[in-house]
Amino acid sequence: MSEQTDRRGRIRPAPENFLSRAQIAEVSAGRRDFLRKAMLAASAGVAAPAALAASGDPAILEKQVWGATLGKPVASDAYGLPSKHEANLVRRESPGLASVGGASVAFTPLQGLFGIITPSGLHFERHHQGWQDVDPAKHRLMINGLVKTPKVYTMDDLLRFPSVSRIHFLECGANSAMEWANTAVPTVQYTHGMLSCSEWTGVPLKVLLDDCGIDLKKAKFIYAEGADGSHQNRTIPLEWALDDVIVAYGQNGEMLRPQQGYPLRLVVPGAQGVSWIKYLRRIEVGDQRWNTKDETLHYADLMPDGSTRQYTSVQEAKSVITSPSGGQVMLDRGMHTISGLAWSGRGKIKRVDVSTDGGRNWQTASLGSLVLDKALTRFQLPWQWDGGPAVLQSRAVDETGYVQPQMRQLREVRGTRSVYHNNAIQSWKVTETGEVFNVQIA
Amino acid sequence: MSRSLDRAMRSAVLVLAMLPVVAMALGRAATPEEIKAWDIDVRPDFTGLPAGSGTVAEGEVLWEAKCASCHGSFGESNSVFAPLVGGVTRKDLETGRSATLASDAPTRTALSMSPTVSTLWDYINRAMPWNAPQSLSTNEVYAAVAYLLNLSDIVPADFTLDQNSIREVQKRMPNRNGMVLFPGLWNRKGKSDVIATACMKDCAKSIAISSALPEHARNAHGNLALQSREWGPVRGANTEVAAGTGATAPIKLAAKQASTAAAARKLAEGGGCLGCHGLNAGIVGPGMSQVAAKYRGDAAAAAKLAAKIRAGGAGVWGEIAMPPQRGPSDEELKALVDWILSGAASE
Structure with missing residues (x-):
């Protein structure tokens, strides 16, 4: 219904502002019946338009229902849910991957999130054999193997220990996996959405290992195992386990969500998600690695020479611009804020650089107020979009000095079939219409 | 163990x-x-492996009954689950390196990739069958592993796998020498093998786009207009129209249709339908979109399908008949059937 303007960068009008200049002029000239016609057309299924009439903004001049009626009572939404206007931002599957829900992935809508904490209900999901809702009264944690006393803890026991709460990112080792060889998916939800960050609360694993009398002379590895049908299992270096691994029950102030392993999961800061065993029911202390299914057939990186790297656990420094990002449209030229996330499994983010010309020139972005160890870090850079084509990129540098590589640099060393640990610089192409596309740069 | x-x-x-x-x-x-x-784990040195035995012949019978519906009669699997068998040559058994993994189009199967037979035993024992984990006896696990090994010609057809013979099998595993441990990604103190520098000015002479999504894939993930906020300085692109055309989508209407479909899909997931029926491809039964295609244009289809779901199928699509579904209410059943027949399930 709206006429298109040919003004660069203004091709796609905002739904609430999509009357053309000519139509607005008609309204200004006093042809009020025009507006009525426009509203009728809108009620046929198009979002309600609102023209800036001569007298001002209808959002101000007209009474709104929320200001003219009694609101809903307390506890009518007993577990608070987001506004109905936020319904588009949900976890979604990628049709290329999802064939059976029990062995699939649902990606976090990073394109709409702020700050560094992922709402628990939007934390990405990855299950190997479906998710369960375990009864905490019947859940037990056993610690056995090279310990003086193999022990059993109930949830009651675990909540009696002093707890720690730490903010850490959780990224699947296969995040961005679909893009190793070429561009495959349209938005940041699908390119980077196996990524979340939460405040995790629980007991340091070291406290429990000490409580069982770990045999530090013989112990070399820790093994963790889940209680659900997959009985997922993973080997973890002892040094890591004794450092900052948490046996966690809390997530963002409440208990873990069932999709995140309620009532107990391992938190392995900096490691890929598959090490963070959900529904954690057993820890074994051992002196050899276990070579589990997901340490051999999956979550192992195939190299160009046909060898397979096992136990690739560390998530190297990575960043991505979340707004504007692929599959989005910028509504107008002028002032925008480029915003994104950076993280490193080896420590804190030291710096993030942003390029708007495909990597020719870079500017250092400002970091959010929270720059934490092995946590998502928000970065921003104000940007005057002139309406011309642009390619947006971000590049993270972590406190070890490691610099996030280009896709080309990753492929030179690791080929294109390694599936896991793609931490390449992401490129978003902005066209003159304001539409943003996922692309790769040679 | x-x-x-x-x-x-x-x-x-x-x-x-x-x-x-x-x-x-x-x-x-x-x-x-x-x-x-x-304490059920089995390590590569067979610590934790319980005593027992199973033959290839026993494994074949078990496989047909409990494994083949997902993994195929010969471990070739289906569109949903990755293949278990294939990509292994006699030479690989000698070298202990799966040659396919170094090729341009590697055949990645459980047998071509696994360095250790303990891995197969441990995983089948802990997690299989997928919908009834840990329901196999120890001897059945041995038999299933024996059958898989025979399909890859690692053991002969008259082989009996037990806690002793499994050690001989390990010496013939096709990718037993194929694994490496890269310290840079095993431990957080490790150094990476990919070293980049942070150039700031005039870093590249020219910028060429080497890969982008083809236009026909524009809407493959559903309409992106419904996957971002509908207000704010950036919106989701309307991918139901071609890029650059600037048309504005009937966003609210589409959102309503999507939410009805989402509710029906939730029912399908919660009711366990999707365990046997994929959205597009069949698993045990036909895929949802296949059902929609079959009944397209049939006015009586909704009633027929609802009755069939309620009473159970007769194995029209395959050998395994669908059990009667008493769970959903009449209203829920109608929503499910409408969703399936609308073809929305394939979106």
């Missing part, structure tokens, strides 16, 4: 006896029976 299980059991008994005097922080000592019940 701990090597020191005996010792641990002895100390557990000892500690239990000492409970009143030892200042245990929290928790209690595990009993030997409890450890036995849960």
